[in-house]
Amino acid sequence: MLHIPTWKRIVIWGLVVLGLVFALPNAFYSRVETHNDAIQTIEMQGSTPELVADRAAWPDWAPATLVNLGLDLRGGAHLLAEVQVSDVYADRMDGMWPDVRDALRGARDRVGTVRRTDAEPGTLSVRISRPEGMEEALRLVRALAVPVATLTGAGASDLVVSGAGDTITVQLSEAEKVATDTRTMRQSVEIIRRRVDEVGTREPTIQRQGTDRILIQVPGIGSAAELKDLIGTTAQLTFNPVVGRTSDANTRPEPRQKVLPSLDEPGQFYIVESTPVVTGEELTDAQPAFDQNGRPAVNFRFNPSGARKFGDYTAENIGSPFAIVLDDEVISAPVIQSHIPGGSGIITGNFNIEESTNLAVLLRAGALPAEMTFLEERTIGPELGQDSIDAGRIACLVAFGAVLVFMGLSYGLFGMFANIALLLNVGLLFGLLSVIGATLTLPGIAGIVLTIGMAVDANVLIFERIREELKTAKGPARAIELGYERALSAIVDANITTFIVATILFTLGSGPVRGFSITLGLGILTSVFTAIFVTRIIIVMWFERRRPKTIEV
Template identity: 70%
Template sequence: MLQIDLWKRVLIWMTVAAGLLLAMPNAFYPRVEAHNDAMAEIALGLDPATVEGEELWPAWLPSGLVNLGLDLRGGAHLLAEVQLEQVYASRMEGRWPEVRDVLRNARDTVGGIRQVPDSPPDELRVRINEPSGMPQALELVRGLARPVASTIGTGGTDLDVRAEGADVIVITLSEEERLATDDRTMAQSLEIVRRRIDEAGTREPTIQRQGADRILIQVPGVGSAQEVKDLIGTTAQLTFQPVRIPTSNPNERVDASEEILPAIEGEGAFYILERTAVVTGEQLVDAQPAFDQNGLPAVNFRFNPAGARDFGDYTAENIGALFAIVLDEEVVSAPRIQSHIPGGSGIITGNFTIEEATQLAILLRAGALPAELEFLEERTIGPELGADSIEAGRIACIVAFAAVLVFMALSYGLFGLFANVALIINVGLIFGLLSLIGATLTLPGIAGIVLTIGMAVDANVLVFERIREELKTAKGPSRAISLGYEKALSAIVDANITTFITAVILFAMGSGPVRGFAITLGLGILTSVFTAIFVTRLLVVIWFERRRPKTVEI
C-alpha cells in the first residue's frame, strides 16, 4: 500500500530541516564569517567589549561555513624545501659529548682528545694524541652506534666510523640512518607547519609532501605569501644555555665546546655560551603571550616534568650566574639567576610588540622545525580572481539547475515538480553536510555539485518511468506508485553505489582539487538517493492522501 508510517515522516522532515539549517549560514557568508572570527578572538582571551562582529549572527543558530579553497577565496601558495643537511649537522654535534666521554675513559691508551675545528657540518672529527691507540678508539666509538630506527627494517647502525690518517677519527651518519632521518624530518616538518597554521586560525590549509624534501603549502584567505612565510619560515629553536662571559668581539677565539651568539637587544653585544643546552624547546608543554612586571609584552612558558627537573636543578646549583635564553641562535635575554626556580615555568622578556609575543608563543607551542625551510616558489592569489571563480561557478550551477527544473516539469508534470522540490532540498543538504564536516569547496568541487544536479534526477526518472509501466497494467494508481518505487529501488542503489565507489577511489588516491571533486560528488550521491527515495515519495504520498485521484498522469 502507498503509505508511510508517522515516525518515518517525522524523521524525514527532521533530517531535511537539520540539513537546511546547517546550510543556512552559507547564505549569509560575510556576516557569519565575521561572527566566527570575533568568537575565535574572544576564545583567545580578548575582551568581548573590544571585539566587533559577535552580534552579526545569533549565537543559538549554527555558524558552520563551507570553507572556500585557494582558487575561490584567494590566498598564498608556497613550495618549501627542507634543509636536511642541517639535521645531519645537528645530529653530529649532539653525539660529541658521548664520543668525548667514552674516549676520556680510555685516556691511558688514546691520550688527550680534542674536536677538530672547521670540520664539514655533517661530520664529527676527533683528534687523539696517541696514534697507537687508534684501533681501540675506533672500537669504542663504534660501540656507540645504535640500530637504525626505521620502518623499512634494514638492520644497519646509525654511525659510520673510520680513521683518517694516524690520529683523526671521522664519524658520519650511515646511509640507512640518513634515509630514516629524512623520513622523520619530513614528517615532523609537515606536522609542525600544520600546527603553526592551525594555531593561527587559518581555515583548511593544504599541506602536502612533494618529492624527497619539499612541502607544498596552500593557505586560503591570507593577504600575502609573506604572512605565511613569517609564521612558518622561522625554525623557533629555543634553548637555555649557560653563559661563560659577555663580549663585544664576535671573532673572539673560543673552545670547540663554546659558541658566540649575538644578542637581539643592543648593537654589538655578544655572548660566549656553552654549546650544550641545559633545557631545549622540545621540553616545553605550553607558551602563552603575557606581560612582564613592567607591563611590557612577554611570553610565559612551562616545561614538562623532565625539563622542569633539569631547569630547577641547574638554577639551584648556579645562583648568581648568567643564563641565556636563545631563540634561533640569537640571545633573547640573559638574566642572572637570583634564586632556585622550581616548578619548571618562567617568562621570556624582550623588546616585543604584542603581535611578536603572540607569534612567538604560537611558534613555541607548535614546536621547533627540525631544519630551516627554503622557499622555492611563492604566489599570492588575489581575492578578485577568487570572486570571478565564484561568480562563474554560481552561473554554472544556476544554468544547470534551471535546465533540470524545466526539463522535469515539462517531462513529468506534477511529479516533475515534486522532483524539482526534492532537487532544491538536495542542494541544500549538500551544503549542510559540507558545513558540518568543515570541507573545503574548490572549483572542482563546484563541478562536482553541477554534476550532482544533473545526476540527482536520475533516480526520479527511473521511478517515474517505472510507475508509467505499472499504470499500463491496469492496476490502480496507488498500487502503481507503490510498485514503481519498490521495483526501481535496486536499479537506483546499484547505479549510485558504482558512482560512490568511484568517488571514494578519487578521494583516496587523489589530492587537492581531485579530493574536492570527490567529496562533493560523494556527498551529492548520498543526498540524491535520500531525496529520491524518501523525500519525493513522501511528497507523492501526501499529495495522494489529500486528492485521492482515480487516475494518475505522468
C-alpha cells in the same frame, strides 16, 4: 496502501530541516566568517569593542559552520619550499659531542685527554692525546650507535666511526641519512601545518613533493610574503651556558663558542657555548602570560627529558648566568638563583601582547628542523577567485534550470515534486559539506553540477515505473507504491557503482581530485535520500489530501 508512519515522517522532515539549518550560514558567508574570526581572536588575544561588534554579526546560538573555499575560489598564497635536509646532519653531530666526550673521559687513563677539532659539516672530529688507545676509543664511541629504526635500514647502525692516527671521525651512516631525511620532511610538514592552523587560516594544503620539497597553499591569506613570514620564522629556542659578555661585535670566541647579540640591551653581546643545555624541541607547552611586574611574557614547560637536563644544569650552576636564545638572539640571560627541578619557567623580554602571543604559537609548533628555501611563490588574488565563483554559480544555475524545465515538461505535477526535492537536495548537500568542514574548490563545484544532473535519475526511474504500473495496477495508489518498490533495486545499483568510483577517487587521488570525489559522494547520498524518501512523502501527503481517482505522470 500508500501509508508512511508518523515517526518516519518526523524523522524524514527532521533530517531535511536539520540539513537546511546547517546550510543556512553559507547564505550569509561574510557575516558568519566575521563572527567566527572574532571568536577565535578573542580566545587568543582577548576582547575589544571591535571584536565584540564583529562577534555580534551572527547569533551565538545559531550554527556557524561554513563550507570552506579553496585557494582557486578564495584567493590566497602558494609556496613551494625546499628543505635543506643536510643541515640536520650537522645538528646531529653537534648533539653527539657531549655523549662522545663523556664516553671517552671515562677511559681517560687509556685514551688521554679529549678535544674536538674542526671538521666538515655533518662530521664530528675528536682528537685523543694517546693514539695507542685508539682501539679502545673506537669501541667506546661505537657503543653509542643504535640500529636504524626503519625497515629499509634494518640491521644497519646509525653511526660510522673510524680512526686514523690520533683522530676519531664520526658520521651518520647512509641508512640513517635516508631515515633522517624522511623524519625531517615529516616533521617539517607537521610543524608548518601546526603553525598555519594555529593562526586561524582555513583548510591549508600542505603536501610533500619529491624527496625534499613541500607544497604549501593557504586560502584567505593576504600574500605569499605574509605566509613566508609565518612559516619562515624558525623560532629555534635554546638554553646555552654563558661564558662572558662584551660590547665588541668583532670579538673572536674560542672554538665551540659563539657571540650573540642581546635583544634587550642594544650594543651588548653574549659569548655562549655553541652546544645548548636544552632545546625548544623538548618543550611541551608555551603560553602567553605576564611576569610579576605585569609585563607580557611566555610561560614554558619541558618534557621529562628536558626537565631532567634543565634541573641537573641549574643544580650544578647556581650563581652562574645562562642565556635564553631565540633565533641566534639572546632574549634573556638570568642568573641561576636555585635548583629548578620542575622543568618549567618564564621567558621575559621587551614584548608586547601580540609578540608574546606569536612567540608562544611558534614555540608550541616547534622549531623547523632545517632551513627552507622558497623556490616558487605566488599570490592568488580574491578577484580571480570571485571570477571562478561567478562561473561556477552560472554553471550551477544553468544546470539547475535545465533540469527543472525538463522535469516539469516531462512529468507535470510529479515533475514539480521532483523539483522541490532537488532544491532540498542542494540544501542538504551544503549542510553536509558545512558539518564536515569540507573545502570547496572548482572541481568541487563540478561535482555539485554533476550531482544536480544526476539527482533526478532516481525520480525518472520511479516515475517511468509508475507509468508502467498505471497500465496494469488497480488504482493510482497501488501504482505509486509498486513504482517505488520496483524501481528501488535499479536506483541502488546505479548509485552504488557511482559511489564506489567516488570512494576510489578519494582514496587514490589528492587535492582537486579529492574535492570532486567528496562533493560527488555526498551528492549521491543526498540525492538518493531525497528521491526515495522526500519525493515519496510529498506525493503521499498530496495523495492523502486530494484522493484523485486517476493520475497522470
